[in-house]
Amino acid sequence: MSTTRWLDDDEMGAWLNLAQILMAMPAALDRQLREDTGIPHAYYQILATLSAADNRCLRMTELARAVGTTPSRLSHAVASLQQRGWLERRACPSDKRGQLACLTDAGMAVLEAAAPGHVAEVRRLIFDHLTPEDVARLRAVTAKLLPALQP
Amino acid sequence: MSTTRWLDDDEMGAWLNLAQILMAMPAALDRQLREDTGIPHAYYQILATLSAADNRCLRMTELARAVGTTPSRLSHAVASLQQRGWLERRACPSDKRGQLACLTDAGMAVLEAAAPGHVAEVRRLIFDHLTPEDVARLRAVTAKLLPALQP
DNA sequence: CCGAGGATGTTGAAACATCAACAACTGCGG
DNA sequence: CCGCAGTTGTTGATGTTTCAACATCCTCGG
Numbered sequence: 001m002s003t004t005r006w007l008d009d010d011e012m013g014a015w016l017n018l019a020q021i022l023m024a025m026p027a028a029l030d031r032q033l034r035e036d037t038g039i040p041h042a043y044y045q046i047l048a049t050l051s052a053a054d055n056r057c058l059r060m061t062e063l064a065r066a067v068g069t070t071p072s073r074l075s076h077a078v079a080s081l082q083q084r085g086w087l088e089r090r091a092c093p094s095d096k097r098g099q100l101a102c103l104t105d106a107g108m109a110v111l112e113a114a115a116p117g118h119v120a121e122v123r124r125l126i127f128d129h130l131t132p133e134d135v136a137r138l139r140a141v142t143a144k145l146l147p148a149l150q151p
Numbered sequence: 152m153s154t155t156r157w158l159d160d161d162e163m164g165a166w167l168n169l170a171q172i173l174m175a176m177p178a179a180l181d182r183q184l185r186e187d188t189g190i191p192h193a194y195y196q197i198l199a200t201l202s203a204a205d206n207r208c209l210r211m212t213e214l215a216r217a218v219g220t221t222p223s224r225l226s227h228a229v230a231s232l233q234q235r236g237w238l239e240r241r242a243c244p245s246d247k248r249g250q251l252a253c254l255t256d257a258g259m260a261v262l263e264a265a266a267p268g269h270v271a272e273v274r275r276l277i278f279d280h281l282t283p284e285d286v287a288r289l290r291a292v293t294a295k296l297l298p299a300l301q302p
Numbered sequence: 303c304c305g306a307g308g309a310t311g312t313t314g315a316a317a318c319a320t321c322a323a324c325a326a327c328t329g330c331g332g
Numbered sequence: 333c334c335g336c337a338g339t340t341g342t343t344g345a346t347g348t349t350t351c352a353a354c355a356t357c358c359t360c361g362g
Contacts, residue, residue, distance in 0.1 A: 004267040010286050011278055017293035018277070019196060020219035022177050024300040027221070029173075030320085040320095040348075045170060060311065068171035070178070073349060075312055080348085097310045097357045116155040126169070127162055129295045135161050137288045142168035144280045149175040181350085191318075191350095211341065224319060226342055231318090248327045248340045 025125065032121040037114045039084075042069065043077055044118065047086060047103060047111045056103040059092060063101055065150065086110055176276065183272040188265045190235075193220065194228055195269065198237060198254060198262045207254040210243060214252055216301065237261055 007015060029041040037044065049066050050056050058066070064074045078101050081087050086107030092098025103111075127135065158166060180192040188195065200217050201207050209217070215225045229252050232238050237258030243249025254262075278286065 004270055005274070006270060007273070007278070010283070010290060014286050014290035014293060015273060015277070017290060017297060021293055021296060021300065022173065022180075023193065023196075023219035025296075026173050026177075027320085028300060034320085042174065042348085045174075061309085068174035070350080071311060072313090072351080076348075076350095079312090092310095095310080095358075099311065119155055119157060122158070122166060123156070125299050126166070126296060127158070129299060130292065132161070134292050134295065135165050138292050139161060139165035139168060141281065141285050141289050141292075142165060142172055144285065145172060145176075145277060146168060148276050148280060149172065149179060178350090185350090193318085212339090221320080222341060223321075223343090227318075230342090243340095246328075246340080250341065 028125055029118075029121065033114065033118060036117050037110060039081070042067070042073075043081060044111075044114065046074070046077055046081065046101070047107055048115075050087065050101060050103040051108060051111055056108070057090070057100045060099050060101060068149070081107070179276055180269075180272065184265065184269060187268050188261060190232070193218070193224075194232060195262075195265065197225070197228055197232065197252070198258055199266075201238065201252060201254040202259060202262055207259070208241070208251045211250050211252060219300070232258070 026041060033039060033041050033044050045067050046063065049063060050058055060071065060074060060078070064071055067074070069077075078087065078089065082089060084106075085104060087101050087103050090100040090102055092100050130138065177192060184190060184192050184195050196218050197214065200214060201209055211222065211225060211229070215222055218225070220228075229238065229240065233240060235257075236255060238252050238254050241251040241253055243251055281289065
């Protein structure tokens with residue numbers, strides 16, 4: 001039982017900023033996407049990740065890791081997206097436990113229609129306010145944070 | 152109607168990293184706090200913000216802005232925390248519409264008990280992986296992003 | 303070959319967030 | 333003083349996430 005090492009001023013400042021971003025940024029992204037597509041940002045990311053995959057299909061586990069979500073969350077999300085006809089499940093040929101999530105043509109169409117508005121919102125919320133150096137630093141710092149989040 | 156300006160490589164890299172963090176970081180923070188206190192991170196932030204305020208009281212609107220949340224979300228959260236006896240509502244003396252959220256002694260005790268574990272988790276997830284320069288850059292970049300999130 | 307333990311996904315209930323609608327109040331212009 | 337527009341905060345319905353429990357299948361040591 002050691003005594004707590006508290007945050008210094010710089011750390012606290014960074015943390016307060018980051019905490020507010022963690023609160024408000026997903027909400028802002030959700031708002032825009034829901035208006036244009038009816039689905040939240042987490043669902044959009046699933047479609048977007050699938051669209052870039054081989055044959056527009058991914059194993060559930062890989063998809064979960066790529067998007068940064070949990071199996072349960074993904075399972076519910078895929079069920080909802082499947083019901084809209086935007087993706088479908090297939091059995092995994094090599095592993096009978098596995099499930100493949102595959103983007104349908106309808107899902108691809110929704111994605112393509114929503115992409116411009118989404119990119120514009122990402123620019124408005126993030127990149128419009130950053131210099132190229134800021135972007136490079138943001139990329140570097142976030143890259144250092146990711147490993148601790150995926151155990 | 153202009154043609155979309157897509158993200159370049161550096162922007163896309165930063166965005167993919169950030170998107171994953173926006174997904175997984177709140178989940179990770181929630182996990183730890185829920186185990187120790189039974190409340191999610193968003194609720195903890197409310198208590199923490201109140202603890203630093205004058206008289207441990209804040210107007211709902213100010214509290215919402217400080218935490219980066221919406222009035223509705225805050226209203227539900229405060230109701231839940233009130234039921235646990237960790238804060239209470241009072242009428243605002245200067246404005247009959249207003250409500251003050253005030254941290255109770257019980258709420259303060261919970262906060263103090265949870266703080267060390269929470270700080271340790273924040274260190275484990277974030278600051279353990281960053282140099283002091285990284286922290287300063289993170290603080291600067293996040294500061295640039297906040298204004299666009301609070302309208 | 304077989305059985306234990308790990309991996310993969312799903313399910314249902316409870317907690318939390320979002321949205322739209324609303325009630326109550328303020329303050330300002332006429 | 334009146335009334336109307338804007339502010340403040342709540343509520344309930346709906347959608348999403350979390351957690352725990354579970355079913356199924358793979359792998360590997362014995």
